[in-house]
Amino acid sequence: MSLSASLNVALSGISTSSDQLAVVSRNVARANEEGATRKTANVSTNEGGASRVTSIVRLANPQLLAAVLKSNSDAGTQQVIANALNQFDLTVNDPSLQGSPSSLIGKLNAALQVYAASPQDVTAANAAVAAAKNLAQGLNTASLSVQQQRSEADHAIGASVNNINSLLAQFQTLNDEIVRGNGSGQDVTDSLDQRDLIVQKLSKEIGIRTVTEGNKSMQIYTDQGVTLFNGVPREVTFNATAFLGPNTMGNAVYADGIPIVGGSGTMISTSGQIAGYAAIRDSLGVTYQNQLDEVARGLVEAFAETDPSGGALPPALGLFSWDGAPAMPTTGAVNKGLASSIIVNAAVDPSRGGNASLLRDGGINGTNYVYNTNNSSAYSDRIQKIIDNVSQSRSFDNAAGIANTGSISDFAGASAGWLQAQRKSASESSSYNNILQQRATDALSKETGVNIDEEMTRMLQFERAYQASARLMTTIDQMFQTLLDTYK
């Protein structure tokens, strides 16, 4: 081999080593960066023995990435549900305030017992009405809090949709860059890392599945197969509702022209934070509201005034009234929003100019409904009857999702139990999914991440190779010198 050719080979050795070292330094610099994978330089030998870095590749593991994406989505859903249920529990069932519907019903019951024992006692009458007011307010607050949670979930869906759209736009930029770079043989490994990171972020919002084509272009589908990205992003649209009342359901999220979250269809996503919010808004929140509405309906019905003579007079609103007054709520079915409008009848409420003793005597709805016709101050039959009504077993709508027969306080207790059970299962499932997500992320990072020790070893290797090539150059230079020295 001639001297010039050897010099060429030595030069290629030097440039290969420095290229490899550049890859090592990139790895080390990004060792602690989220989503950074380990890059290696592929070196090939050409005829003549010269070496060159032909491409830079990264360690990737699509299977582990898919596992991370799935666990991200599942953990996101459960986390959202568990948080919202905790919030329900805190506002509605706070044990220190004794403000849960079932304990307020207990207090009202106790006050009625006292009143029944001394019907002539005006203080006892006022106390019973006050307990009723507390109960009505308790139900109003609980219902408002449920609606607030549902509205927050609706807003969170809006935020999530915005986030998905912006992530998809970023995704397109990177994907185009990768396809373009891949076509012209450029190093696209950093863009690939970035793209994986965006996909991971996206998976927290909604459950996704990705498909990578031969030209490294990636397609994104929801867990149910709706196209989110294929060449260009599909617009995800959602109309947020300012405030969700018990009667409003909130809009569905559309992608690619079909509902993907919070509506009805064959391709509704079930995972990701957005699915969690939709579950709170459309399922758990609605069910809990139904339970509160049924408790309220039970109360309105239990305290209603019926014909004292056993005649054909229709039942009329008693101690409890609502915004549909003077009509009675529909029997046997959930009256949407009843819990939020239930109120103590003004005719009985002393603070609103009413007379608390109407509770004992009846006649809230006029003289036809007066039970205590003798106007006896020791009359307690009506109160006793109400106490019986409250503890009597009645039937509830199945839409409430819990036992459909039982007394009002049984039902309220079952509702509290239902909430606890849902909360427990969501929080268990949330912590389980969090662990899974942690494991999957760890496994991915272990498999594809940068190991500083390994990089340092490689650095030494490349340094030695560089030194050897440099030494070779010195030797060739000396040989040229010898040749030139022959001219003296």
Next chain:
Amino acid sequence: MGLYGMLRTSVSGMGAQANRLGAISDNVANSNTPGYKRASVEFSTLVLQSGGQEYVSGNVQSDTRYGVSQQGSLSYTTSNTDLAIKGDGFFVVQGQNGQTFLTRAGSFQRDGTGNLVNAAGFKLMGYDATTGTSNAVSNGTAGLSTVNFGGFASLQANATTAGKMFVNFPSSATTVAAGDLPSTNSATAQYTGKSSLVVYDNLGNQVTLDIYSAKSATGTWEMSVYNRADADPTSKGFPYAAAALTTQTLDFDTAGQFTSSSARSLSVAVPNGGTMTIDLSQSTQLSTSYTVFSATADGNAPSEVDRIDIDPAGSIYAIFKNGERVLAYKIPLAKVPSPDNLTPSTGNVYSISSTSGDLLVGTPNVGGFGSLVSGALEQSTVDLGSELTQMIEAQRNYTANSKVFQTGSELIDVLVNLKR
């Protein structure tokens, strides 16, 4: 006669060595010129007829040779328009005045007008892929034009003609009643799965195709394609303002694969575009959810050329800003039976001579032609070490010849001085 002959012979010897030194100096000067082929000078004798006992010294003739067929080593660069040839062949390039030359100096760069021009100012020639290589001839440069990316704008929008969509249809899906199939375009239409494909019309506009799949009977699926632009604004879907672009029934056997008689593709007339065929051949009907394994379509929106890419077979692709690769030119290689006899001209180019043989133009990598390496340059074949040693040798030879001349001259002096 002898003495004068000696003078003449030594002068020819000095001339020959000077020639050789000239070649060496050219070689040393061009030791870093890409594509330079080393020149050498070979000697031959010229014998004058000697009569009887008298020796008539002859002459030495020098003959300049070029090692054009010698392969230089490749050095890699960072520009992908730097081209090297590995193996036989030459680039066909065009000079300032339009004449064609052959060269192996491939340090091409895009100039202001979009031509690929090498360091010596020669423009690379190739076959324009948009007009096809049908007018290529193998024994001449007809059909070749200069490679130019300036006027590439006309290629930018491509209508979609082909696509693929490989889907698993869930075997356990609920059967959709005939009156509610997506093909009916009724407001109550039901479907099992829906995907969309973005395709391009003749103007390069994006057209989104909504592709609905519905199970119409056990093992039978119906796919209907609608134009998204026709979708109902409130339902964002059915009923569409126009009927389905196409509807196709697919049949699957009990193993979840296409039956032999089933259709395996969709033919869609893209509105204001071409007719595209969506290949479905790898779709299945298995007991899992509606899953798209792959869905792609060709075509591209109007886009600027971002960069170019050259493969070993000489195909130059234009890479658009949207990532699309379009074949723009095919670079041919040319060769002659005796490359060493080509006539060199300024700028590392060669032209055909009477002894080089006829031109043969062909595709890189095929039939004895070398392959192209993008991002590399062929280095000069000069080896400094051997040039320097040859220089010493030539110098010594020259000195020896001059000594012969000196001796002859001195002897003539002696002869002249015989008479005082």
